[in-house]
Amino acid sequence: MRRMETARRAVLVSTFVAAAAAGVSAQDVSFERLRAAAEAPADWLTYSGTYFSQRYSELDQVAPANVNDLQLQWVYQTPVFGPWQSTPLVVDGIMYLTQRPNDVVALDARTGRVFWTYSYATPPDHRACCGSNNRGVAVLGDRVFMATLDAHVVALDAATGAELWDVELADRHLAYSFTLAPLVVEDKVIVGSAGGDRGIRGFITALDAATGEEIWRFHTIPGPGEPGHETWEECPPNPETFCDPEAWMHGGAAAWLTGSYDPELNLMYWGLGNPGPDFNRHQRPGDNLYSDSVVALDADTGELRWHFQFTPNDPYDYDAVQIPVLADIERNGVTLKAMLWANRNGFYYVLDRATGRFLTGQPFVTVNWAEGLDDNGRPIETPQPPGAPTYPGVQGGTNWYSPSYSPRTEMMYVPAWESYASVFDAQPQEYAPGRPFVGGRPRAAAPVADAPTVPGLTRGPVNTWTAAAGSGAVVALDALTGEQRWKFEMTDVTSSGILTTASDLLFTGARSGYFQALDARTGDLLWRVSLGGQIVNGPMTYEVDGRQYVAVIAGSSLSTFALRDRTTRP
Amino acid sequence: MQPRICGPMVGGAVLCLSLGIGQGYAQDHAEYEPADIEYGRSVYLEQCAACHGEDGDAVAGVDLRGGRLRRAALDRELIQVIRNGIPGTGMLAIDLDTAEMTGIVAYVRNMTYEIDVATLGDAGRGRAIFEGAGDCLSCHRLQGRGLRTGPDLTRIGAVRPLSALRRSLLDPTGTMRPIDRPVELVTADGTRVTGRRLNEDTYTVQILDDDARLRSFDKADLREFHVIAQSPMPAYGDRLDPAALADLLAYLVSLKG
Numbered sequence: 001m002r003r004m005e006t007a008r009r010a011v012l013v014s015t016f017v018a019a020a021a022a023g024v025s026a027q028d029v030s031f032e033r034l035r036a037a038a039e040a041p042a043d044w045l046t047y048s049g050t051y052f053s054q055r056y057s058e059l060d061q062v063a064p065a066n067v068n069d070l071q072l073q074w075v076y077q078t079p080v081f082g083p084w085q086s087t088p089l090v091v092d093g094i095m096y097l098t099q100r101p102n103d104v105v106a107l108d109a110r111t112g113r114v115f116w117t118y119s120y121a122t123p124p125d126h127r128a129c130c131g132s133n134n135r136g137v138a139v140l141g142d143r144v145f146m147a148t149l150d151a152h153v154v155a156l157d158a159a160t161g162a163e164l165w166d167v168e169l170a171d172r173h174l175a176y177s178f179t180l181a182p183l184v185v186e187d188k189v190i191v192g193s194a195g196g197d198r199g200i201r202g203f204i205t206a207l208d209a210a211t212g213e214e215i216w217r218f219h220t221i222p223g224p225g226e227p228g229h230e231t232w233e234e235c236p237p238n239p240e241t242f243c244d245p246e247a248w249m250h251g252g253a254a255a256w257l258t259g260s261y262d263p264e265l266n267l268m269y270w271g272l273g274n275p276g277p278d279f280n281r282h283q284r285p286g287d288n289l290y291s292d293s294v295v296a297l298d299a300d301t302g303e304l305r306w307h308f309q310f311t312p313n314d315p316y317d318y319d320a321v322q323i324p325v326l327a328d329i330e331r332n333g334v335t336l337k338a339m340l341w342a343n344r345n346g347f348y349y350v351l352d353r354a355t356g357r358f359l360t361g362q363p364f365v366t367v368n369w370a371e372g373l374d375d376n377g378r379p380i381e382t383p384q385p386p387g388a389p390t391y392p393g394v395q396g397g398t399n400w401y402s403p404s405y406s407p408r409t410e411m412m413y414v415p416a417w418e419s420y421a422s423v424f425d426a427q428p429q430e431y432a433p434g435r436p437f438v439g440g441r442p443r444a445a446a447p448v449a450d451a452p453t454v455p456g457l458t459r460g461p462v463n464t465w466t467a468a469a470g471s472g473a474v475v476a477l478d479a480l481t482g483e484q485r486w487k488f489e490m491t492d493v494t495s496s497g498i499l500t501t502a503s504d505l506l507f508t509g510a511r512s513g514y515f516q517a518l519d520a521r522t523g524d525l526l527w528r529v530s531l532g533g534q535i536v537n538g539p540m541t542y543e544v545d546g547r548q549y550v551a552v553i554a555g556s557s558l559s560t561f562a563l564r565d566r567t568t569r570p
Numbered sequence: 571m572q573p574r575i576c577g578p579m580v581g582g583a584v585l586c587l588s589l590g591i592g593q594g595y596a597q598d599h600a601e602y603e604p605a606d607i608e609y610g611r612s613v614y615l616e617q618c619a620a621c622h623g624e625d626g627d628a629v630a631g632v633d634l635r636g637g638r639l640r641r642a643a644l645d646r647e648l649i650q651v652i653r654n655g656i657p658g659t660g661m662l663a664i665d666l667d668t669a670e671m672t673g674i675v676a677y678v679r680n681m682t683y684e685i686d687v688a689t690l691g692d693a694g695r696g697r698a699i700f701e702g703a704g705d706c707l708s709c710h711r712l713q714g715r716g717l718r719t720g721p722d723l724t725r726i727g728a729v730r731p732l733s734a735l736r737r738s739l740l741d742p743t744g745t746m747r748p749i750d751r752p753v754e755l756v757t758a759d760g761t762r763v764t765g766r767r768l769n770e771d772t773y774t775v776q777i778l779d780d781d782a783r784l785r786s787f788d789k790a791d792l793r794e795f796h797v798i799a800q801s802p803m804p805a806y807g808d809r810l811d812p813a814a815l816a817d818l819l820a821y822l823v824s825l826k827g
Binding site for chain 2: 106113116142157158162163164
């Protein structure tokens with residue numbers, strides 16, 4: 001034993017010397033590595049896979065010809081009940097995953113066995129809307145970053161889960177919260193606030209990854225004197241209905257979802273949420289910038305370079321919290337730096353991401369709130385009469401769940417809600433700090449009186465509504481024109497993101513618990529498995545020891561699949 | 571004659587508590603460590619004395635000095651009262667970490683005992699020892715610095731009672747948690763790996779190796795797998811004099827993250 005201890009000490013000393021020389025890092029996720037994530041598909045380094053947020057992987061081991069050999073490899077179950085919206089990251093075979101409310105779990109991506117769990121002490125009096133959701137972490141160097149429900153950001157040691165810093169960015173009592181996976185650019189950690197339905201004034205903030213110190217903050221609603229503030233118009237002298245002279249101060253425009261980044265342009269793109277209150281446009285006259293917009297920010301300074309608003313003075317909660325999908329697409333010898341956007345308002349847009357210029361747009365689901373878009377992409381509104389259904393309904397033609405773009409097919413794949421409408425009813429509402437601030441109560445349009453309608457966020461194991469109230473689909477669009485190439489129809493609506501791969505496979509889930517693989521070129525169903533729980537995250541893929549895995553969360557379980565390995569021991 | 575507790579206070583004043591008669595055992599009275607009682611006194615003065623008074627008898631009808639409390643006969647009940655408060659009374663909920671709670675329970679149960687150990691020294695000097703002569707960062711990590719061979723100590727003062735920290739310094743092998751025992755394993759290709767276990771089941775083991783990499787192994791793939799009972803940490807009672815040890819402890823207990 002004594003000899004062993006001596007040997008052990010020798011090991012420690014030599015380790016110390018070697019480690020000190022090497023700078024000691026458990027991981028080495030440099031900014032350069034994040035930039036080149038698309039070229040290293042064994043890892044999944046950011047929420048959307050790469051900075052371009054295509055949710056497309058170059059892995060091709062699992063292919064249409066063998067997808068039926070997919071076999072469950074391992075399952076990780078969360079002890080916490082509730083919709084589980086996290087997308088795992090994988091770094092060198094280590095998976096980093098969040099679970100409700102604000103846990104981070106590090107596990108072996110090959111076996112699912114856990115290395116460590118970090119549990120943030122989320123205070124019970126946080127007022128995060130809507131549920132204790134968290135969508136994942138970001139990594140840089142040997143650190144993992146998580147944003148929390150009480151508007152903090154924490155940095156953890158990727159090797160041990162030890163907390164390195166914890167900073168508070170806003171007041172949780174005013175319903176400020178974070179539900180997104182942070183974005184890392186160079187040496188900064190960038191987060192955006194949630195809470196847009198509870199009277200916050202949204203912001204996007206960059207922190208020093210080393211210390212947590214705030215570097216810049218962009219308010220998503222411009223203050224007095226700033227360009228865009230005039231779109232929160234002054235109330236008329238004697239308004240016919242309630243008008244809020246301070247609407248901009250609690251006007252929402254939350255940044256619920258992770259932004260994208262173009263390293264060449266050094267621009268970050270963030271989708272912003274609805275103005276508040278959601279449904280009563282009359283008490284906040286004007287276009288209400290930058291609600292329902294995409295903003296392009298200088299990554300160094302946070303300064304606004306351009307913006308594009310999808311739904312001015314929105315009364316439908318059509319927030320633009322979709323993931324900005326970036327793609328370089330060549331047509332007729334010209335490479336277009338495109339931004340592809342299937343919006344909650346039911347229109348599909350193509351923008352020039354260098355300038356924000358609108359290029360084209362058309363509906364991808366049934367739309368009747370606008371008859372089309374003008375030359376600048378502004379909707380030509382056709383408000384429906386009181387009591388009449390508005391298409392799409394309040395959950396939108398799509399929502400926060402990630403679409404996918406395949407550079408091989410040049411198609412944009414969108415999780416869509418079809419033939420789904422709501423009846424909107426605006427009501428005046430005065431702002432009360434930290435309280436729900438929605439200004440009305442829309443209801444899903446029923447096919448006949450009292451018939452069950454599509455539930456907004458969750459479902460049980462039994463469908464009592466039918467496709468007559470709305471249904472789900474994967475819609476494949478020509479990325480540059482928006483023309484539909486194919487559609488895969490599902491009886492139930494979908495809350496699942498989409499993954500495509502270099503073998504032209506498309507993976508997506510369903511609220512019903514089905515996890516399915518389609519042919520990305522044709523939409524043909526190739527494989528499915530019933531996982532028994534609602535899928536409300538985006539499937540992702542990675543590789544360990546030369547083996548491709550596909551992971552998806554259904555209900556309380558993260559399930560991981562790979563091709564059958566006949567050498568596996570019992 | 572009543573026993574007295576005397577000790578230095580902030581600003582150099584001397585605190586002397588006149589103590590009541592009798593021995594205040596709680597029904598599940600365990601052994602309270604002098605170090606915890608000492609630390610608990612400072613927590614009490616900071617968190618409780620404003621209402622309960624330095625002597626514990628300032629609230630009408632509530633006398634903490636006996637250690638025998640109507641609503642908190644058991645330590646876990648006392649913890650509940652401190653953590654949740656008592657609705658409808660002036661007793662508010664107090665948010666304490668593990669070390670503070672352990673200390674305050676120990677102190678409240680033992681306000682009548684004389685403490686004759688000077689456990690806590692100067693945290694500033696303790697930090698110098700931690701980073702210097704103690705060589706602690708050669709194995710432990712603290713706020714992003716140091717190696718990860720041993721457990722991260724960034725929040726050790728919040729999660730371990732002072733008494734446990736003291737025992738760890740004096741007898742590291744005897745107090746080392748089994749999961750923290752170093753492991754040595756040899757893979758099928760003969761590679762020797764050393765590190766610290768994080769998780770283990772029937773078929774696999776997960777470790778943090780000495781290069782600070784998270785690694786997972788199928789046990790069936792290993793040629794050898796040894797758990798080393800001897801802690802690589804030296805016993806600091808042999809290396810530091812009592813005053814330096816007290817300084818180091820003061821620093822460790824100040825590490826709250």
